[in-house]
Amino acid sequence: MRYWIMKCEPSVYSITDLERDGETSWEGVRNYQARNFMRDMRVGDQAFFYHSNATPPGVAGTMTIQSPATPDPFAFDPSHRYYDPKSTPERPVWVSVTVRHQRTFAHLVHIGQLRGTDALSSLIILRPGNRLSVTPINEAEWQAIMALADSSDRR
DNA sequence: GCCAACGTTGGC
């Protein structure tokens, strides 16, 4: 099993929306490196839902990967914001995965907590200027973030 | 709103 962090602006789609929907198709990733990471995902992998561009930004909860990467249909739709003429049904460029809601943290693990944790010092999303919306993390990092969430929830 | 960092585009 692998572990991931997936970012989304909560004003667009939040952990609350995912909790309501149960599962959703994670679409609109238009970065090759992030796409390649999505291709590496396997059913059953665990992912954190990270609220980016939020006040405060941080990890809002967990989800599981419910389906492997499949072509992102929005890329084929000229009227859609995520349309990309480079991607066709015959030769799809972009992919989406289905994610299932697992847990919403009682308290968001904000970015300051992440930065203040030694075990998380090499997190890609903490690097200055980082813009990758899908990044892998290792098991120790997963557990470190879960520990932050659990200690906050017990407050 | 600011701005640093980064990816993409397009002229050459």
Added chain:
DNA sequence: GCCAACGTTGGC
């Protein structure tokens, strides 16, 4: 293939 210009991301 290089690289400047530009647009976007995302923390602050």
